[in-house]
Amino acid sequence: MTPASEAVTGGHYRAPPRPGTLPGMPVIEVTDLRCTYGAHVAVDGVDFTVERGEVFALLGANGAGKTTTLETLEGHRAPQGGRVRVFGHEPRTARRAVRRRTGVMLQDGGFAGELTVRETANLWARLGTRDGDVESDLAQLDLSHRADVAVEQLSGGEQRRLEVALAIHGRPELLIFDEPTTGLDPESRRRTWQVIGELVAAGTTILLTTHYLEEAEALADRVAILRDGRIAIAGTLGQVSAQLPARIAFRAPAVPLPPDLEALRVEGRVGEVVLETPRLQPDLARLLAWADAHDLTLDRLHARGGSLEDVFMTVVA
Numbered sequence: 621m622t623p624a625s626e627a628v629t630g631g632h633y634r635a636p637p638r639p640g641t642l643p644g645m646p647v648i649e650v651t652d653l654r655c656t657y658g659a660h661v662a663v664d665g666v667d668f669t670v671e672r673g674e675v676f677a678l679l680g681a682n683g684a685g686k687t688t689t690l691e692t693l694e695g696h697r698a699p700q701g702g703r704v705r706v707f708g709h710e711p712r713t714a715r716r717a718v719r720r721r722t723g724v725m726l727q728d729g730g731f732a733g734e735l736t737v738r739e740t741a742n743l744w745a746r747l748g749t750r751d752g753d754v755e756s757d758l759a760q761l762d763l764s765h766r767a768d769v770a771v772e773q774l775s776g777g778e779q780r781r782l783e784v785a786l787a788i789h790g791r792p793e794l795l796i797f798d799e800p801t802t803g804l805d806p807e808s809r810r811r812t813w814q815v816i817g818e819l820v821a822a823g824t825t826i827l828l829t830t831h832y833l834e835e836a837e838a839l840a841d842r843v844a845i846l847r848d849g850r851i852a853i854a855g856t857l858g859q860v861s862a863q864l865p866a867r868i869a870f871r872a873p874a875v876p877l878p879p880d881l882e883a884l885r886v887e888g889r890v891g892e893v894v895l896e897t898p899r900l901q902p903d904l905a906r907l908l909a910w911a912d913a914h915d916l917t918l919d920r921l922h923a924r925g926g927s928l929e930d931v932f933m934t935v936v937a
């Protein structure tokens with residue numbers, strides 16, 4: 621297992637070798653990427669790789685630079701500095717070679733509203749270069765019963781699912797998803813996660829952005845949290861979550877704590893003992909042994925490791 625200390629904060633991020641990842645050239649390489657809109661710097665020296673067969677999630681508050689980064693990888697935007705490579709190609713100049721192997725889902729699909737779902741999917745399939753079965757794409761996203769409905773009559777969530785169905789047509793090697801489940805109800809979100817999980821199991825590489833941290837936790841092997849156009853922290857979920865100490869809390873009478881804890885006591889509610897520790901398991905074990913020895917009941921005891929949400933809130937605050 622890769623040690624937690626290998627998470628990267630505030631700098632460039634190159635992927636460590638990951639068990640289960642196929643060897644060879646990364647599918648995506650982003651090197652010192654810089655994108656501007658006039659005088660505004662939207663992406664400011666971003667650097668990461670996505671290895672074959674992994675799911676990489678770009679996280680960050682609104683305006684952090686996620687979509688701009690994806691747009692350069694999709695070949696829609698020329699960077700003002702640095703470089704991006706997809707399958708070793710520059711995606712703007714080698715658009716055809718990249719698009720043949722890449723399924724892209726944009727934040728706004730821009731469909732012609734009067735076409736039906738099936739017509740839209742067939743049109744998209746004809747425009748692309750990958751062979752696939754449109755009906756099974758629609759079935760996978762639970763849209764078969766809506767196939768003859770005009771796209772403009774779909775709900776927001778159904779349109780989102782249609783965008784996913786189009787992106788996965790022909791099962792591309794790489795999928796780039798910009799907020800794939802925004803606006804979906806919990807059931808549709810789970811269905812979409814299941815589809816993504818099946819694609820990953822079949823070896824698809826996925827780069828996605830999301831505002832749902834539980835989505836990143838459910839799907840991603842590695843995450844990068846962007847802040848103001850820079851990677852603030854990146855690593856596996858375990859590495860990133862371990863950037864903040866674990867917490868142990870309980871209620872107990874005012875007694876001295878065991879002396880051998882690595883934990884530090886921090887402010888809690890009245891009557892509550894709250895400890896922060898870099899080493900949850902040994903400290904918890906010592907605490908429980910100490911409580912047993914002193915015949916103490918640690919009322920409302922709970923312990924939890926650092927979470928992605930805690931780190932995210934710290935980064936974006």
Ligand SMILES: Nc1ncnc2c1ncn2[C@@H]1O[C@H](COP(=O)(O)OP(=O)(O)OP(=O)(O)O)[C@@H](O)[C@H]1O
Nearest residue numbers: 657660661662680681682683684685686687688689
């Ligand atoms: N076409 C544009 N013209 C000017 N500024 C833009 C344009 N597109 C994006 N920006 C700005 O660039 C920054 C990064 O935007 P971007 O859309 O990449 O962020 P994001 O992380 O994808 O945000 P969100 O989570 O809201 O989708 C923001 O400050 C945004 O206002």
